[in-house]
Amino acid sequence: MLAPMSQKAQSIPAAQDGQGFRNVLPRELPLLIGVGTAAIFFGIGNRVLEDIDHPLLLVIISIWLFAIILRSAISVVRHADCLAIKFGEPYGTLILTLSAIAIEVVMISTAMLHGANNPTLARDAMFSVVMIALNGLIGACLLLGGLRHREQHYNLQGVNSYLNVIMALAVLGLVLPSFTTSTRGPTFSVEQEIFLLVMSVTLYGIFVFIETLRHSEYFIESQDVIVRSASTHHQLQVRSAPFHTVMLFLYLLTVVLLAEKFAIPLDNATEKFGIPQEFGGAIIAALVLAPEGLGAIEATLRNQLQRSVNILLGSVLATIGLTIPAVLMISLVTNRPITLGVQGGNLPLLLLTLAVSVVTFTSGKTNVLQGCVHLLLFAVFVLLIFVP
Secondary structure, three states, X not given: OOOOHHHHHHOOHHHHOEEEEXXXXXXXXXXXXXXXXXXXXXXXXXXXXXXXXXXXXXXXXXXXXXXXXXXXXXXXXXXXXXXXXXXXXXXXXXXXHHHHHHHHHHHHHHHHHOOOOOOOHHHHHHHHHHHHHHHHHHHHHHHHHHHHHOOEEOOHHHHHHHHHHHHHHHHHHHHHHHOOOOOOOOOOOHHHHHHHHHHHHHHHHHHHXXXXXXXXXXXXXXXXXXXXXXXXXXXXXXXXXXXXXHHHHHHHHHHHHHHHHHHHHHHHHHHHOOOOHHHHHHHHHHHHHHHHHHHHHHHHHOOOHHHHHHHHHHHHHHHHHHHHHHHHHHHHHHOOOOOOOOOOOHHHHHHHHHHHHHHHOOOOEEOHHHHHHHHHHHHHHHHHHHOO
């Protein structure tokens, strides 16, 4: 059963008070850098970001913004992890997942609303999240965990709950549009978009109810794993829940502001320099998933595979269940067309990924071979970006 949050916190005495507030400023320095960067770019306007006549300057600015956004996103994860210690699982993982999805929705929406309409950007970003999480990160976790621990165990009922909803929403949201006949191309009609929007949000809400209330025991580590891994959190300085909540919100706000600026050179580079459209979606997905991926790999190395599964499968589910409705709402409000259906070689790759994921998580334990298979599919995904 879910351990009371007081017991969770007491299991990590070194993390409770840290060393007071003496280390707050150094640890939160990324927030000051992020806010300062945002202030500079909002002060000078978009002219520098749109100057394609100086590509080297544009590359330097893009790398700087990417690094600051990534560092701020990692800080979001740090504060979400602290809240996870305060509240216990699965609430901590849910906080982390929703924080990352907020970043994803903001980055996709700002990119969609900037400049010329790019109807495939949202689809490419969501497809990239699925491929990176289910193949790249799951594969890395299973491989590294298998090398260190030989076999790792997880809660079969929890994983099946994730995959059940993921498969349904992925096929309906990313595959079905390529086969409907109400509109031309891999798109939905307005009526179909409204139905998918309502259905996705509703089904995700039901899943969260199952995850947090009715069957929360499906999504937590066994008690012996919790006890063995308690000492691994000593590096986190856990303070009050309001402190971490406020800091998490401030870092999220920083990411939102910088993402709006990062979308400009990303969109211009895609349009002006012939970069594959899918590459832009993969960049957004990488930014969104990098902090969660680090958290999942760290948990796997601590032999907490259930937490890794919660993070990565939760990200995929939230991407499909919440990001698709968000971009559909933007499309309906702004009257901008959006392409959802996956096409070409990506379509069988998506279906194969879903099938392999089901086979991987059928026995309650994992090994290195399964990780290698997922990494192979991830390599195919990268190949198809540049050689479709």
